[in-house]
Amino acid sequence: MLDYQFATVYSKFKLHFYRKVFGHFQSREASLTTVETFCMEIIQALDKPTVNEFAGFVQISSPNAAYKVNSLIQKGYLRKTRSKDDRREYHLEPTQKYIDYYNISYSYLATVMNRIKERFTAEEVARLEEMLQIISTELMPEIELPDKSGKEAAPLL
Numbered sequence: 001m002l003d004y005q006f007a008t009v010y011s012k013f014k015l016h017f018y019r020k021v022f023g024h025f026q027s028r029e030a031s032l033t034t035v036e037t038f039c040m041e042i043i044q045a046l047d048k049p050t051v052n053e054f055a056g057f058v059q060i061s062s063p064n065a066a067y068k069v070n071s072l073i074q075k076g077y078l079r080k081t082r083s084k085d086d087r088r089e090y091h092l093e094p095t096q097k098y099i100d101y102y103n104i105s106y107s108y109l110a111t112v113m114n115r116i117k118e119r120f121t122a123e124e125v126a127r128l129e130e131m132l133q134i135i136s137t138e139l140m141p142e143i144e145l146p147d148k149s150g151k152e153a154a155p156l157l
Helices: 002-027 034-046 051-058 062-074 096-119 122-137
Strands: 078-082 090-094
Touching (some): 034 051, 034 096, 051 062
Antiparallel strands (some): 078 090
């Protein structure tokens, strides 16, 4: 039963995002392909990776990653920022254009989070947060993300 409930919540978040994205396609031409959307979500989650870090995470060659990155830069969804520590290195950052696109899904997450805080007690919310943190760090060790403890879920806002 837990499996079903978790899968249902996950599916509802995805379906809400897809419905919003398709709704936007009616009013303007789609400029991100499905693969480019996935690339942007990965780059955002990795929190300013280098091209090589991105390539390593998605397990593609550096030239292939560079091609995808350059396409996203040309479309205005991504920019390269020179590293302050190593001037030879560049980090990938989403632009405001992508942030606006991304907020299609994040706004629903914020709505659901507000509903959770209204529906449950502070103790229950704290327990849910603790459980999600354990799931993320202990039960999903295959995927490592930058430590954002204490930060909001979407640092782009």
